Structure formats: structure tokens, C-alpha cells
Amino acid sequence: IGEIRRYLRDNNPIRVSRSLRDVAYKALQIRDNLVNKNSREPSINEIAEEMEVPREEIVLALDAIQEPVSLFEPIYH
Amino acid sequence: MEKLNEMIIDFLSKSQNESFARVVVAAFASQLDPTLDEIADIKTAVSEAVTNSIIHGYEDSVGKIRIKAVLYEDGIEIWVQDWGKGIEDIELARQPLWTSKPELDRSGMGFTIMESFMDSLEVESKPGEGTIVKMYKRLKTKKS
Amino acid sequence: MEKLNEMIIDFLSKSQNESFARVVVAAFASQLDPTLDEIADIKTAVSEAVTNSIIHGYEDSVGKIRIKAVLYEDGIEIWVQDWGKGIEDIELARQPLWTSKPELDRSGMGFTIMESFMDSLEVESKPGEGTIVKMYKRLKTKKS
Ligand SMILES: Nc1ncnc2c1ncn2[C@@H]1O[C@H](COP(=O)(O)OP(=O)(O)O)[C@@H](O)[C@H]1O
Ligand SMILES: Nc1ncnc2c1ncn2[C@@H]1O[C@H](COP(=O)(O)OP(=O)(O)O)[C@@H](O)[C@H]1O
Ligand SMILES: [Mg+2]
Ligand SMILES: [Mg+2]
Numbered sequence: 001i002g003e004i005r006r007y008l009r010d011n012n013p014i015r016v017s018r019s020l021r022d023v024a025y026k027a028l029q030i031r032d033n034l035v036n037k038n039s040r041e042p043s044i045n046e047i048a049e050e051m052e053v054p055r056e057e058i059v060l061a062l063d064a065i066q067e068p069v070s071l072f073e074p075i076y077h
Numbered sequence: 078m079e080k081l082n083e084m085i086i087d088f089l090s091k092s093q094n095e096s097f098a099r100v101v102v103a104a105f106a107s108q109l110d111p112t113l114d115e116i117a118d119i120k121t122a123v124s125e126a127v128t129n130s131i132i133h134g135y136e137d138s139v140g141k142i143r144i145k146a147v148l149y150e151d152g153i154e155i156w157v158q159d160w161g162k163g164i165e166d167i168e169l170a171r172q173p174l175w176t177s178k179p180e181l182d183r184s185g186m187g188f189t190i191m192e193s194f195m196d197s198l199e200v201e202s203k204p205g206e207g208t209i210v211k212m213y214k215r216l217k218t219k220k221s
Numbered sequence: 222m223e224k225l226n227e228m229i230i231d232f233l234s235k236s237q238n239e240s241f242a243r244v245v246v247a248a249f250a251s252q253l254d255p256t257l258d259e260i261a262d263i264k265t266a267v268s269e270a271v272t273n274s275i276i277h278g279y280e281d282s283v284g285k286i287r288i289k290a291v292l293y294e295d296g297i298e299i300w301v302q303d304w305g306k307g308i309e310d311i312e313l314a315r316q317p318l319w320t321s322k323p324e325l326d327r328s329g330m331g332f333t334i335m336e337s338f339m340d341s342l343e344v345e346s347k348p349g350e351g352t353i354v355k356m357y358k359r360l361k362t363k364k365s
Contacts (some may be wrong), residue, residue, distance in 0.1 A: 004190060014257045016247075021116040031113060056104040056244035063100045066120075086245075088228040093252055100248045101230070104241055148295060 023061035026051060082108060082148040088158065090135040098144060099123040105146050106153045110214045114133040118194040119153065119214055125187040126157035126210045133177065134161025134208055140195050152196070164202035171200065224259065226252060226292040234279040234286050235302065242271045242288060248291050250297050255360045259275025262338040263358055269331040270301035270354045277321065278352055296340070308346035321323040348351065 030050050034042035048055040086101055088094045099120040106119050123144070130142045145156040164170045170177075171192075178184035192198045195212040202208040230245055232238045243264045250263050274286045289300040307358070308314045314321075315336075320329035336342045339356040346352040 016251050016255055016257055016260045019257050041114060043110045043112055044107045044116065045110045047113075054240045054244070055107045055110075056240050059104045059107050060100050060244050060248055062116075063096060063103065063120065064114070064230075066096075082233060082238070084230060084232040084238075084241075086228060086230040089226060091226060094226070094228075097228075097248055097252070101245050104244050104248075108237055108241070 017064060020061040020064035023051075023053060023058065024065045027053075027062060045076045078149045078151070080147050080149065082209075083146070085143060085145045087141055087143050090131040090138075090140050090161075092131060094142070095127050095131065098127045098142070100145055102144060102153075102155060106214075106216070109148055109153065109216045113176055115214070115216055119155070122191045122194045122212055122214070123155065123157065125153065125191050126155075126212070129187055129210075130159035130161060130208065131158060132181070132183070134159035134165045136141070138198070152213055154219055155195075155214070156209055157212075158207065158209040160207040163204040163206050163208055167200050167202055222295070223295045224291050224293065227290070229287060229289045231285055231287050233304075234275040234284050236275060236306075238286070239268055239271050242286070246288060246290055246299060246336050250358075250360075251290070253292055253297065253360050259358065259360055263299070266335045266338045266356055266358070267299065267301065269335050270299075270356070273331055273354075274301060274303035274305060274352065276325070276327070276352075278303035278307075280306065294339065296357060299356045299358070300353055301356075302351065302353040304351040307348040307350050308344070308354055309348055311344050311346055 027047055030047050031042055034046060034050070044055045044058065048058055051058065082105075084105055087096070088098060102123045103116050103120050106116065111119075111159045127142060127144075134140065140159060140161055143158045145158070169175055171188045172185075172186040173189045176183040188198070188200070191210065191212060195214045197213045198210040200208065201211070226249075228249055230242070232242060245320045246267045247264050250260060251352075255263075271286060271288075278284065284303060284305055287302040289302070313319055315332045316329075317333040318329040320327040321347070323338050332344070335356060337355065339358045341357045343355040344352065345355070
């Protein structure tokens with residue numbers, strides 16, 4: 001098992017896209033927690049403080065799980 | 078009102094830069110500590126404006142798009158500019174459902190979306206010279 | 222080599238723009254689908270260069286910082302430029318542990334970090350005119 005894991009790690013380094021998704025889902029989960037706790041939308045800084053990740057990184061991560069809307073599939077028609 | 082911060086970015090009218098541009102503006106706006114919903118509104122509006130410059134402004138060619146963003150105490154001003162083909166009749170172009178490219182399955186709702194997601198929208202354009210879209214989004218400050 | 226994409230961003234030498242600049246470059250570089258480690262290297266190098274422009278280039282004043290980034294098939298070129306006070310002796314400034322601001326608790330390791338995290342580093346500077354730091358990072362493509 002250890003060897004397989006090492007093989008996967010060495011030959012399949014984690015792509016940024018993957019880690020961005022992890023950050024994004026974590027941020028959404030924390031947002032939900034904060035909404036439940038405070039009964040209002042948290043601000044980006046509140047989420048960033050809780051996660052200990054810079055707010056700009058969270059913005060970038062959240063974008064990575066958003067589908068590109070306009071360019072490829074017009075939404076209203 | 079006092080400018081708190083300011084940036085200008087130039088990039089090419091390639092489709093992969095649409096998401097890049099909206100992330101840049103949203104990351105900059107995050108300095109004003111908005112909610113995720115406010116960030117999503119800004120991203121949507123920037124996407125629509127940038128997509129217009131790519132698809133309508135430059136059509137099949139690659140040109141330069143410039144975004145200027147200024148942060149104020151109460152919100153963000155965003156200008157999206159291209160030096161593409163420009164708009165003949167701005168009032169008509171801003172009508173809901175009006176599109177010059179129905180064959181591309183465009184919805185004609187871009188300007189309407191920008192208008193409803195932002196607090197103000199101005200469009201300046203000259204055929205043959207290009208287009209500037211000026212938007213403002215007020216952001217609620219979080220005192221409490 | 223063919224340029225795949227290109228952008229230029231101008232922003233102010235305010236400390237809150239350091240993390241903004243880092244994310245802008247990371248977002249742009251992500252078009253090449255780098256690994257986490259590669260992106261972390263790029264972010265660290267950009268931080269060091271931008272911090273230098275803020276702290277050393279402009280000291281207590283606010284000036285303009287420009288980042289230019291170009292994507293190639295095999296990597297990303299990043300230029301960080303300021304129009305600040307410039308560097309008297311570049312060779313000395315690049316020495317590990319050398320700093321002109323020991324009183325600010327600077328480590329003197331900025332250039333050394335940029336050099337070791339990136340694949341190349343060039344520094345051009347003139348006292349009174351400003352500084353450009355030119356870096357290149359090769360990115361391994363996914364083909365294997
Ligand atoms: N940057 C631009 N350059 C040239 N024409 C534009 C630009 N932005 C918008 N237009 C014109 O305005 C029309 C309406 O734009 P929009 O409301 O976004 O709808 P759509 O993009 O779906 O056509 C477009 O069809 C186009 O003719
Ligand atoms: N953009 C710049 N403008 C002016 N001086 C600079 C700039 N960047 C670096 N320097 C000079 O080079 C020295 C070494 O930089 P660096 O290796 O980053 O160490 P540190 O920032 O910790 O001093 C700085 O102390 C400063 O004198
Ligand atoms: Mg449109
Ligand atoms: Mg330094």
C-alpha cells in the first residue's frame with residue numbers, strides 16, 4: 001500500500017484544480033455554519049478568518065467550482 | 078468620495094480569460110469585505126461585459142480588453158473597455174432580449190443582467206472605435 | 222517560442238495588494254494546469270518581488286507596481302516592475318542575507334528565495350528610476 005501511495009504521489013502530483021475544489025467546498029461549508037450561527041450572511045473576511053486562508057484565495061477557489069456560464073451556454077433562451 | 082484602492086488590468090480577448098478576469102475583479106473587490114452573494118453578482122456582471130468584448134467587440138480577432146476597478150468606502154466601480162467594433166445603437170443594444178447574434182444562440186440578456194446585478198450601468202461606444210461599460214456596485218459595510 | 226497568453230496589471234504599492242497580486246498571477250498561471258507545488262513556488266516568488274517594491278522601492282510613499290505575465294507552452298514568465306528608488310549595487314543586493322533594512326527585521330533572503338523557487342531571475346535597476354525583476358518558471362506538462 002505504502003508503495004502504491006508513493007507511486008501515485010510521485011507520478012500524479014496534485015493539480016491546482018483539485019486543491020482549489022477542496023478549498024471551495026470547505027468555504028461553502030463554513031459559510032453555512034456561520035449562517036446558522038449568526039442568522040445572517042457572513043462576509044468574506046469572516047469565512048477567511050475561520051479557514052485561515054487569505055480571502056483572495058477563497059475567491060479564486062470558489063470560482064473554480066463555478067461553471068463558465070455565459071460564453072458557452074447562454075442561460076436565458 | 079475618496080478612492081481607497083485602484084487597479085488596471087489588460088488582457089487578450091481569448092475565451093479562457095473570461096474566468097480569469099472575473100476572478101481578478103472579485104479578488105480585488107474582496108478587500109471591501111463583501112458577502113459571497115455580492116461577490117457572485119460582481120463576477121456575473123464582469124463575465125457578461127468581458128464576454129461581450131470577446132464575442133461582439135472583437136468577433137473572430139484577438140484584441141486587448143482593459144478592466145479598471147476602483148474601491149470606495151461604499152462600493153466598487155468597474156470599467157470594462159475594448160477597442161473593437163463598437164455599438165451602432167446603444168439604446169437598442171441595451172433592450173432585454175435584443176441581440177445582434179441570434180445565430181450564435183446569444184440570449185440578448187447581457188446588459189439586462191449587468192443592470193440588475195449592479196447598482197448602475199453606463200455604456201459608451203462608437204462604431205469602429207470600441208466600447209466602455211461602466212458599472213458601480215454598492216457594498217454594504219459590516220459594522221456590528 | 223509561441224506566446225499562449227499575456228496580461229499586464231497595474232496596482233498601488235499598498236500592503237493589502239500583496240495577496241491580491243499573488244492570486245492574480247496564480248489564477249493566470251493556472252491556465253497551464255500546474256501542480257500545487259509549482260503554484261506555491263510562483264506565489265512565493267511574486268510575494269517577495271511585490272514586497273520588495275512596496276518596502277524598498279517606494280518606502281513610505283505609494284507608487285505604481287506593474288506585473289506582466291506571459292504563458293508559454295513550457296512555463297510562465299513574470300515581470301514585476303516599480304518606478305521607485307532603485308538599487309545601487311544589484312550584485313550585492315542579490316547576496317543571501319544582505320538587506321538594506323536590518324532595522325525592519327528584513328531577512329535579506331528575498332532574491333535568494335525568488336532564485337531558488339523559479340528557474341531564472343534577472344534584476345534590472347537604476348537608482349532613482351526603478352526596478353524590474355524578470356522571472357521564469359518552467360511547468361511540467363501533464364503529458365507523461
Ligand atoms: N463590447 C461590445 N462591442 C460591440 N457590440 C456589443 C458589445 N457589447 C454588446 N454589444 C452589442 O449589444 C448587443 C446586446 O448585448 P447583450 O445584452 O450582452 O446580448 P448578447 O451578448 O446576448 O447579444 C449585442 O448583441 C451586440 O450587438
Ligand atoms: N524593488 C526594489 N527597489 C529598491 N531596492 C530593492 C528592491 N528590491 C530589493 N531591493 C534591495 O535589495 C535588498 C535585498 O532584497 P531581498 O533579498 O528581498 O532582502 P530584504 O527584502 O529582506 O531586504 C533590499 O534590502 C533592498 O536594499
Ligand atoms: Mg452579451
Ligand atoms: Mg525582500
